[in-house]
Amino acid sequence: MALFVSMDCFLPTHQSQLGFVHHEAKDRSFGGNNIVKFQNASKTPQSLSFASSLRDIKPQVAVQRKGRSSSVQTAAVRHLTGSVTKTQGLRFAVVVARFNEIVTKPLLEGALGAFKNYSVKDEDIDVVWVPGSFEIGVVAGRLGKSGKYHAVVCIGAVIRGDTTHYDAVANSAASGVLSAGLNSGVPCIFGVLTCDNMDQALNRAGGKSGNKGAEAALTAIEMASLFEHHLK
Numbered sequence: 261m262a263l264f265v266s267m268d269c270f271l272p273t274h275q276s277q278l279g280f281v282h283h284e285a286k287d288r289s290f291g292g293n294n295i296v297k298f299q300n301a302s303k304t305p306q307s308l309s310f311a312s313s314l315r316d317i318k319p320q321v322a323v324q325r326k327g328r329s330s331s332v333q334t335a336a337v338r339h340l341t342g343s344v345t346k347t348q349g350l351r352f353a354v355v356v357a358r359f360n361e362i363v364t365k366p367l368l369e370g371a372l373g374a375f376k377n378y379s380v381k382d383e384d385i386d387v388v389w390v391p392g393s394f395e396i397g398v399v400a401g402r403l404g405k406s407g408k409y410h411a412v413v414c415i416g417a418v419i420r421g422d423t424t425h426y427d428a429v430a431n432s433a434a435s436g437v438l439s440a441g442l443n444s445g446v447p448c449i450f451g452v453l454t455c456d457n458m459d460q461a462l463n464r465a466g467g468k469s470g471n472k473g474a475e476a477a478l479t480a481i482e483m484a485s486l487f488e489h490h491l492k
């Protein structure tokens with residue numbers, strides 16, 4: 261049973277210049293919750309110091325009532341985090357661009373390897389190939405809305421050329437993946453490299469800068485778990 265401490269007893273609105281505490285807490289039920297008001301507080305130094313400490317009390321409190329008094333505890337803050345070790349039953353789609361396949365193939369392999377390392381079964385993964393990164397968003401959105409997947413990993417490699425086409429493709433890919441997630445309510449993970457040159461890309465597809473495909477898969481697992489185990 262939640263116990264709410266009414267903060268108005270700390271405000272100087274009462275003619276008795278309330279401070280706090282007291283011997284007895286007169287509680288009134290209010291819509292199923294108990295509102296505890298501290299009344300007729302004395303103004304001894306102890307009560308004032310206690311008052312200031314009470315100011316720190318979190319509004320949501322606790323519980324055990326014994327007779328006319330109640331032990332007040334601050335509710336602990338809940339922290340919700342997806343687990344990368346609870347993958348049982350989680351299903352994933354991977355959308356991968358064929359453009360710059362020399363980069364996207366090792367990114368995909370990194371993602372599949374990460375899924376395997378975290379016990380995601382092969383039968384729980386679908387890989388969908390698209391021509392280029394520009395096409396990823398619409399497919400990710402369709403996969404998200406299908407209701408078949410807990411998360412969608414999006415893999416591509418946009419590498420700058422001589423024109424401003426890079427900016428159009430890179431920005432469209434990013435906003436496409438973002439929109440897919442927001443519109444479908446299914447986490448869509450941005451694993452699309454946007455690089456100035458091929459070296460940068462290869463370094464991030466299993467080279468000295470790691471494998472961004474594997475990182476994207478791990479993000480997908482955590483997000484899928486967060487949604488499945490905490491946000492349903």
Ligand SMILES: Nc1c(NC[C@H](O)[C@H](O)[C@H](O)CO)[nH]c(=O)[nH]c1=O
Nearest residue numbers: 357359391392393394416417418419
């Ligand atoms: N230049 C890159 C592209 N371009 C192709 C587009 O993604 C798209 O397929 C085309 O504009 C037709 O809609 N795609 C990449 O993934 N990476 C590039 O560097």
Ligand SMILES: CC(=O)[C@@H](O)COP(=O)(O)O
Nearest residue numbers: 419420421422423425426
């Ligand atoms: C990202 C691109 O579209 C780019 O690779 C195309 O190269 P360019 O700008 O030289 O046409």
